[in-house]
Amino acid sequence: MAFIEQEEINRIRNSASIVDIISSYVPLTQKGKNYFGVCPFHDDHSPSMSVSEEKQIYKCFSCGATGNVFTFVESFLNISFAEAVSLVANKIGLSLSVKIEKKEDTKFKDEYALMDFAQKFYQNNLNTEAGQKAIDYLKKRDLFADTITNFNIGLALDQNSLYTILSKKGYSDKMLEDVGLINQGENGLKDVFQNRIMFPIHNLEGKVVGFTARCYLSELTPKYLNTKETFLFKKGNILFNYHRALDAVRISKELIVVEGNMDAIRMYSNGFKNVVALMGTAMTKEQIEIFKKLRCKIILMLDNDEAGETATLHLGELLEENHIAFLVVRLSGEKDPDSYIIKNGVEKMQEALKGAISFIDFKLNYFKKNKNLNDATDLAEYIKVVIDSLKSSNDIILKEVTLQKLSKDYNISYAILKEQLGLNEAKETSKKVKIISKEPENKNSYDKICSKILYYMMNDLEYIKLYQTKLGIFPTKEYRAIANEIVYYYEKNKSINLADFISFAENNTLKEEIMAIIKNEKDLVLTENGLLELLDILKKKAKKEEINKLKQQIKEEYDINKKIVLLEKITELKKENE
Numbered sequence: 338m339a340f341i342e343q344e345e346i347n348r349i350r351n352s353a354s355i356v357d358i359i360s361s362y363v364p365l366t367q368k369g370k371n372y373f374g375v376c377p378f379h380d381d382h383s384p385s386m387s388v389s390e391e392k393q394i395y396k397c398f399s400c401g402a403t404g405n406v407f408t409f410v411e412s413f414l415n416i417s418f419a420e421a422v423s424l425v426a427n428k429i430g431l432s433l434s435v436k437i438e439k440k441e442d443t444k445f446k447d448e449y450a451l452m453d454f455a456q457k458f459y460q461n462n463l464n465t466e467a468g469q470k471a472i473d474y475l476k477k478r479d480l481f482a483d484t485i486t487n488f489n490i491g492l493a494l495d496q497n498s499l500y501t502i503l504s505k506k507g508y509s510d511k512m513l514e515d516v517g518l519i520n521q522g523e524n525g526l527k528d529v530f531q532n533r534i535m536f537p538i539h540n541l542e543g544k545v546v547g548f549t550a551r552c553y554l555s556e557l558t559p560k561y562l563n564t565k566e567t568f569l570f571k572k573g574n575i576l577f578n579y580h581r582a583l584d585a586v587r588i589s590k591e592l593i594v595v596e597g598n599m600d601a602i603r604m605y606s607n608g609f610k611n612v613v614a615l616m617g618t619a620m621t622k623e624q625i626e627i628f629k630k631l632r633c634k635i636i637l638m639l640d641n642d643e644a645g646e647t648a649t650l651h652l653g654e655l656l657e658e659n660h661i662a663f664l665v666v667r668l669s670g671e672k673d674p675d676s677y678i679i680k681n682g683v684e685k686m687q688e689a690l691k692g693a694i695s696f697i698d699f700k701l702n703y704f705k706k707n708k709n710l711n712d713a714t715d716l717a718e719y720i721k722v723v724i725d726s727l728k729s730s731n732d733i734i735l736k737e738v739t740l741q742k743l744s745k746d747y748n749i750s751y752a753i754l755k756e757q758l759g760l761n762e763a764k765e766t767s768k769k770v771k772i773i774s775k776e777p778e779n780k781n782s783y784d785k786i787c788s789k790i791l792y793y794m795m796n797d798l799e800y801i802k803l804y805q806t807k808l809g810i811f812p813t814k815e816y817r818a819i820a821n822e823i824v825y826y827y828e829k830n831k832s833i834n835l836a837d838f839i840s841f842a843e844n845n846t847l848k849e850e851i852m853a854i855i856k857n858e859k860d861l862v863l864t865e866n867g868l869l870e871l872l873d874i875l876k877k878k879a880k881k882e883e884i885n886k887l888k889q890q891i892k893e894e895y896d897i898n899k900k901i902v903l904l905e906k907i908t909e910l911k912k913e914n915e
Contacts, residue, residue, distance in 0.1 A: 341422055341435060343830065346407070346840045349426045349433075355393045355406040355836075358425060362413055362587065377413055377590070378402040380632060380662055393836035401856045405836040408843070413587065415630075418843045448516055448569055451508055452545040455518055458499060459491025459535040459548075468492045471534050474553040479679055484606045489537045493530035493550060500528050517547060517564040529564075532557060536598050538570065538616075541627070543580035546570040549598050549616070563616070573621035577601050577614035585610035586633055593636045593690070596645065600674040607683050609690075618648035625659050635663035636693055640673045650703055653696045657730070664693035697739055700726055716747060724758050786875050787816045792858035793868045794823045795838050795851075800868055801827050807872045812879050819847055819854070 356365060356372050365372040365388060376386035379400040386397040396403040402412070411421040423437040462468050463485070471492045475485060484490070493499065500519050504510075510526060513519045519526050533550035540546045547564030564570050576594075578601040586592045593612040595601055601614035615624070618639065628635060635656060639645035649665060656663045666689055671677040678686050704722045708715040720743060727736050736758060744751040790808075793800040801824060811817045826841050827833045835855070842851040887906055 341419055341433065341437075343841060345434060346422055347830070347837045349422060349429070349431055350393065350406060350836060350840060352431060353406050353425050353429050354390065355395065355409070356388055356390050358406050358428060359388055359395060359409055361428070362410075375590070376400060376402060377587070377632060392834075394839070396856075403852075403856050405839045407840055418840075422840075445569060448512065449544050449546075451503070451512065451518075452516060452547075452569065454503070454506075455499060456489055456491065456535075456537045456545045456548075458502065459493055459537075460489055462492040462494050462498075463490065467494055471553055475534065480602075484602065487606070488602055491535040491537075493528065493533045493535050495531045497526075497528045497531075499530075500526060515567060516569055517567045530562065533562065536602075538564070538575060538577060538598075539580050540569070540575060541579050546575070572616060573619075574623045575616070576624060576627060577616050578605060579613050579627070581605065582611050582613050586631055590633045591636055592628070592631060592633050593638055595674050596639050596648075597673060597675070603675040603678050604686070607678055607686070609686070618644060618652070620652045620655055625655065625661070628656070628661050629659065635661060636666055636690060637663055638666040638668065638674060638690075641668045641670075641677075642672060645673075646703065649699065653699065654729075657696060663696065665696055665699040666690060666693045667699070697727075697735060701739075701742075710747070720747070720749065720754070721757075724754065727758055783875075783878060786871050786878075787811060787813070788854050789858055790868065790871050790875065791816065791819050791823065791854050793863055793871075794820065795833065795855070796835050796863055798827055798833055799865070800863070801833070803865065803868055804872070807869065808875060811875075812882070815850065819850060822847060822851070 359365060359374070360372070363374040363377055363386070365374040366384065367373075370389070370391060372388040372390070373384040374386050374388065375381045375384050376397040376399060378397065379402070381397075381399060385399040386395060386402070388395045394403065394405050395409055404412070406425055407418060407421045410416070410424055411418050414421070414424075416424070419437050423433055426433050463471055475481075475490070480490070500513065503513055503518070510519070514521075514526070518529060520529050521527075530548060530550045532552070532554055534553050536549040536551070537545045538547040538549060547567070547570035549564075550562045552558070552560055552562075563572075566572065577598050582592070582605070589611050591611055593604065593609060595604065595612060595614050596616075596618060598614050598616060601612050604612040637649055637652060637656070639649050639652070646667070649667070653663070653665065668674065668677045668689055671680050674686070677689070701723060704719055704726070708719050710716050710719060723739070723743065727739055730736060740751060740754045740758065743749060744754055790804060794804055804820065805824070811820055822841075822845060823833070823838070826838060830837070839852075839855065842848050845851065891904065
């Protein structure tokens with residue numbers, strides 16, 4: 338990747354308004370001199386991120402995330418620092434002296450090109466005379482030109498047409514078989530997909546890796562046929578429509594999760610851009626990790642049938658175990674989101690989403706199935722199932738609220754319910770664990786002082802000069818190295834401020850240590866007297882350490898004259914400290 342000179346990075350940062358750039362991703366509200374918004378880097382429910390126009394930095398008072406305009410874009414979009422610089426430059430109308438290109442994974446370059454060609458071939462088939470029946474079928478399903486184009490919907494013909502053309506283009510039988518486009522038939526190799534409408538499946542980066550093929554001629558079975566598992570297509574690593582939905586998810590901080598590809602296509606085409614499909618009712622650990630990285634709320638909206646309801650329970654428990662915030666939507670009257678929108682329209686779907694319920698409310702309804710709660714036996718069984726489900730939760734407030742609701746709704750003693758859940762015992766255990774697991778402070782007093790001094794130096798050249806004249810050097814290697822980087826930056830650029838130094842730290846081997854100091858000291862009030870006091874404390878501490886070393890030398894020294902010299906040094910150091 339091309340290298341961008343520090344001077345150019347500074348020029349772009351000084352020309353960009355951090356408020357304007359961040360507000361294009363996260364809504365900001367001005368309060369006094371600063372702007373505040375919901376932090377996108379943790380599960381934030383109230384505005385805890387402050388953005389300073391004056392200092393050109395952002396900081397979250399909750400999770401500690403901090404940085405400048407480039408690091409925000411880098412983290413928010415999960416791109417490289419150089420790509421973030423290029424993007425910011427483009428937003429403000431500046432051009433870079435170097436071209437920044439995203440590094441491509443060339444490991445399966447030919448295979449990806451093959452899948453892309455297949456997708457275009459299928460799409461072109463739909464526009465031929467042979468594709469008219471498929472077009473008519475799509476129209477009956479309320480899938481029209483815009484949706485067909487946006488989702489690259491195509492058509493697989495019969496007579497091995499794809500195999501024929503790909504063979505002529507020089508692709509080997511092995512590669513075609515490996516990616517799942519052909520297989521062995523009774524009379525030799527043949528196209529896997531024939532006489533089917535083709536829905537391309539993309540990986541997280543937006544590359545075609547497989548297909549879902551739907552029959553549109555009544556005599557064909559099964560109704561849906563997916564690409565087999567290949568080294569490109571691993572169903573558990575994919576969320577259908579993810580690459581299209583990503584921008585909308587980052588803005589809304591919500592992700593709607595549905596079962597089928599058609600559900601996602603229907604919702605996306607009707608304005609619900611933040612939607613993905615699981616392509617079934619299973620959820621893998623890889624998909625869970627994707628949800629975690631998005632740092633958004635999940636809206637779980639599976640099919641309105643018994644299988645979808647059971648899957649909602651199991652997937653909800655999985656999301657809960659992984660501490661992912663989510664709500665549940667259960668549609669009524671229609672089987673799935675696809676048919677629900679066709680039958681009821683967009684406004685009804687919006688209302689359904691607004692009526693999303695908590696997982697505990699879903700479970701309370703789910704556990705009532707096939708039970709007569711006027712019957713004592715059924716009611717007792719219901720209460721037991723609910724309490725058992727609460728035991729796996731670490732949310733004490735949720736437990737309290739649920740027990741209060743059960744007590745009120747069914748006139749059962751709250752104390753008995755609490756006893757059955759073991760809530761008192763859980764509280765005591767929690768307290769004990771807290772005491773046992775209490776960790777010491779991460780930094781001792783010496784580290785804190787050094788951290789504060791270095792933070793001063795990152796903010797103003799006057800503080801660098803005070804450090805050089807009043808202290809000169811840190812006693813430890815780590816802090817000396819960071820101080821040297823600050824001084825080097827100042828001498829090279831003839832100026833320093835925190836926002837620019839953050840950019841400099843991006844490619845520095847000490848990046849983590851530097852950013853930890855900025856994070857820990859972000860609320861430090863900078864004054865000259867404050868720095869002088871810190872420097873004085875550090876000098877005194879250094880002299881105390883030197884005195885202790887001299888005392889140890891005296892113990893080990895046998896020459897009386899040398900002992901006297903060492904004692905004189907100790908006396909001199911003590912006077913200086915006084």
